Amino acid sequence: xxxxxxxxxxxxxxxxxxFDYPGHYQTLASxxxxxxxxxxxxxxxxxxxxxxxxxxxxxxxxxxxxxxDNGEVTTPKGYREAYDQYVMGGWxxxxxxxxxGGQGLPASxxxxxxxxxxxxxxxxxxxxxxxxxxxxxxxxxxxxxxxxTYLIPLTEGRWGGTMCLTEPQCGTDLGQVKTKAEPxxxxxxxxxxxxxxxxxxxxxxxxxxxxxxLARLPDAPKGTKGISLFIVPKFLPGADGGLxxxxxxxxxxxxxxxxxxASATCVMNFDGATxxxxxxxxxxxxxxxxxxxxxxxxxxxxGVGPAELSYQWALDYARERRSMRALSGKKxxxxxxxxxxxxxxxxxxxxxxKAIAEGGRAMLYYAARLADHMVEAHTAGDEQKAAKYDDKLxxxxxxxxxxxxxxxxxxxxxxxxxxxxxxxxxxxxxxxIVRDTRIATLYEGTTGIQALDLLGRxxxxxxxxxxxxxxxxxxxxxxxxxxxxxxxxxxxxxxLKLTAQWNLLTVRVMLAARKDRDIxxxxxxxxLMYSGYVTMAYMWLRQAAVAVDRLNEGGEESGAxxxxxxxxxxxxxxxxxxxxxxxxxxxxxxxxNLMQVEPEHLAFxx
Ligand SMILES: Cc1cc2nc3c(=O)[nH]c(=O)nc-3n(C[C@H](O)[C@H](O)[C@H](O)COP(=O)(O)OP(=O)(O)OC[C@H]3O[C@@H](n4cnc5c(N)ncnc54)[C@H](O)[C@@H]3O)c2cc1C
Numbered sequence: 200x201x202x203x204x205x206x207x208x209x210x211x212x213x214x215x216x217x218f219d220y221p222g223h224y225q226t227l228a229s230x231x232x233x234x235x236x237x238x239x240x241x242x243x244x245x246x247x248x249x250x251x252x253x254x255x256x257x258x259x260x261x262x263x264x265x266x267x268d269n270g271e272v273t274t275p276k277g278y279r280e281a282y283d284q285y286v287m288g289g290w291x292x293x294x295x296x297x298x299x300g301g302q303g304l305p306a307s308x309x310x311x312x313x314x315x316x317x318x319x320x321x322x323x324x325x326x327x328x329x330x331x332x333x334x335x336x337x338x339x340x341x342x343x344x345x346x347x348t349y350l351i352p353l354t355e356g357r358w359g360g361t362m363c364l365t366e367p368q369c370g371t372d373l374g375q376v377k378t379k380a381e382p383x384x385x386x387x388x389x390x391x392x393x394x395x396x397x398x399x400x401x402x403x404x405x406x407x408x409x410x411x412x413l414a415r416l417p418d419a420p421k422g423t424k425g426i427s428l429f430i431v432p433k434f435l436p437g438a439d440g441g442l443x444x445x446x447x448x449x450x451x452x453x454x455x456x457x458x459x460x461a462s463a464t465c466v467m468n469f470d471g472a473t474x475x476x477x478x479x480x481x482x483x484x485x486x487x488x489x490x491x492x493x494x495x496x497x498x499x500x501x502g503v504g505p506a507e508l509s510y511q512w513a514l515d516y517a518r519e520r521r522s523m524r525a526l527s528g529k530k531x532x533x534x535x536x537x538x539x540x541x542x543x544x545x546x547x548x549x550x551x552x553k554a555i556a557e558g559g560r561a562m563l564y565y566a567a568r569l570a571d572h573m574v575e576a577h578t579a580g581d582e583q584k585a586a587k588y589d590d591k592l593x594x595x596x597x598x599x600x601x602x603x604x605x606x607x608x609x610x611x612x613x614x615x616x617x618x619x620x621x622x623x624x625x626x627x628x629x630x631x632i633v634r635d636t637r638i639a640t641l642y643e644g645t646t647g648i649q650a651l652d653l654l655g656r657x658x659x660x661x662x663x664x665x666x667x668x669x670x671x672x673x674x675x676x677x678x679x680x681x682x683x684x685x686x687x688x689x690x691x692x693x694x695l696k697l698t699a700q701w702n703l704l705t706v707r708v709m710l711a712a713r714k715d716r717d718i719x720x721x722x723x724x725x726x727l728m729y730s731g732y733v734t735m736a737y738m739w740l741r742q743a744a745v746a747v748d749r750l751n752e753g754g755e756e757s758g759a760x761x762x763x764x765x766x767x768x769x770x771x772x773x774x775x776x777x778x779x780x781x782x783x784x785x786x787x788x789x790x791x792n793l794m795q796v797e798p799e800h801l802a803f804x805x
């Protein structure tokens with residue numbers, strides 16, 4: 200069975216050489232303890248945990264899945280023990296505030312941990328991942344009593360968390376939420392309704408589960424303006440902070456699904472369950488957005504991690520499996536045939552996976568620096584600074600989530616393709632990675648919704664193109680600096696052209712949308728993908744620039760490592776980035792070609 204190897208060399212190259220995380224951490228109060236030695240030790244230890252504990256449970260968890268018996272959910276064999284080790288290691292509190300039992304390290308350290316865990320075993324990582332979102336929501340919107348009650352056991356990992364938004368009639372359009380919350384004399388609320396598709400809704404890993412639930416107060420305004428947010432614990436907290444009475448919230452069914460089978464996806468019934476309002480009445484959706492942004496960056500990891508895993512396994516296979524002879528002549532003359540890796544088309548697949556995994560990782564680490572600043576400013580009470588970084592991150596979030604998860608699906612499919620028919624057979628694990636990754640473009644807002652959020656809300660409505668102007672200025676300045684550097688010149692020229700084109704496209708879509716409102720929805724997906732390809736191009740130029748510098752000046756890594764970085768950047772610019780032009784052309788085509796056929800004429804059956 201293939202195993203996961205933590206890509207520590209690439210991670211350290213990005214952290215230390217490309218994004219200067221050691222310098223970045225020195226500027227943060229939370230970075231005081233994130234010295235290079237500590238970061239190194241954490242990465243190594245987390246990598247070991249992922250390789251030795253989580254990775255071996257990846258395929259067995261898929262085979263066994265979760266089981267529901269009498270309202271109780273059992274996770275696959277080995278999951279409880281692995282989770283106990285996770286808790287013992289203090290991993291859940293890595294980036295949580297020290298006041299609530301965390302280690303107070305920067306948010307980006309948590310992302311590095313999530314990346315490795317999610318790559319080794321996505322299903323497992325969902326249990327603590329959802330809890331992190333619950334922790335953030337309570338930290339940002341909870342009152343002092345709620346923070347004292349819930350944050351410590353959540354930080355320790357003794358309690359788990361969920362997000363309960365989706366109902367049978369709505370996932371995207373949460374204005375349709377029907378779950379009711381009736382106020383009680385003691386200040387609590389009684390919640391009644393059904394939520395579906397709830398990840399980690401019920402399981403046997405933690406002693407309590409804290410549900411964060413969207414519900415509607417009596418007489419609340421219709422639509423999104425009438426939704427409030429509630430904490431509904433499985434066990435009500437006792438006076439001593441321990442477990443009290445069992446609450447009336449239960450798992451009615453486990454969803455049968457395509458992948459992430461070791462992650463319990465639950466139908467949750469709230470039958471007059473006791474809940475506690477969190478944040479102001481009728482502003483639940485705004486409060487939940489904090490949760491959603493965190494979760495969306497977390498989900499973007501699901502584009503990068505599986506691309507990495509699938510690449511690692513495909514690369515091993517392509518080195519070993521033999522088929523025919525390379526067109527340029529025998530490469531392994533003593534063998535019956537050359538290995539797959541000598542065929543250019545197989546290289547195309549492998550390099551696409553590599554470019555996506557490493558380019559995507561760079562996008563995540565770039566965004567994680569912004570997240571560190573945002574959290575730091577918020578903790579220091581500097582809301583103006585926090586809002587500035589939130590805006591920068593808010594622009595990138597839909598690009599990361601939408602684009603990286605789409606490319607993650609492509610990369611994992613290519614990994615399966617490298618295995619030929621064997622990729623389709625369960626034994627090798629490649630089809631599992633494809634199945635597990637497919638959900639990433641659907642939950643936490645589908646790609647379509649990310650695209651609308653990017654183009655409709657963040658680019659057109661909120662900033663009238665300003666978000667693109669601000670980001671492209673930064674990118675263009677970087678590209679300009681490298682125009683005279685010979686190996687970097689072609690890439691810099693191309694990137695510079697794209698920054699101008701990105702602004703032009705934004706203006707053209709904006710003008711077209713004034714005449715035809717359907718244009719926004721019609722252009723959104725192409726706009727998102729275009730934005731993603733250009734952002735990744737920026738990341739590849741940044742990596743290439745460091746590689747060239749280290750080849751000249753020397754660095755921690757081998758010459759081959761830097762040469763390969765440069766070659767992968769060239770591959771990206773020459774073979775993947777041209778796709779941006781197809782998106783540009785398609786984006787500018789009229790909405791007519793999508794809308795002119797009447798819905799009843801879309802099929803002529805019967
Ligand atoms: C395995 C799994 C785990 C999940 N975990 C959770 C969880 O923990 N908590 C939770 O609350 N939910 C969870 N979900 C639910 C998930 O977030 C939703 O399924 C998702 O948001 C999409 O909602 P929907 O299924 O209702 O699709 P719909 O909203 O019905 O959308 C269907 C299609 O229409 C498109 N669409 C919808 N509206 C528009 C529009 N205005 N413009 C253009 N296109 C549009 C969408 O992009 C999509 O392609 C999970 C789902 C799954 C499958």
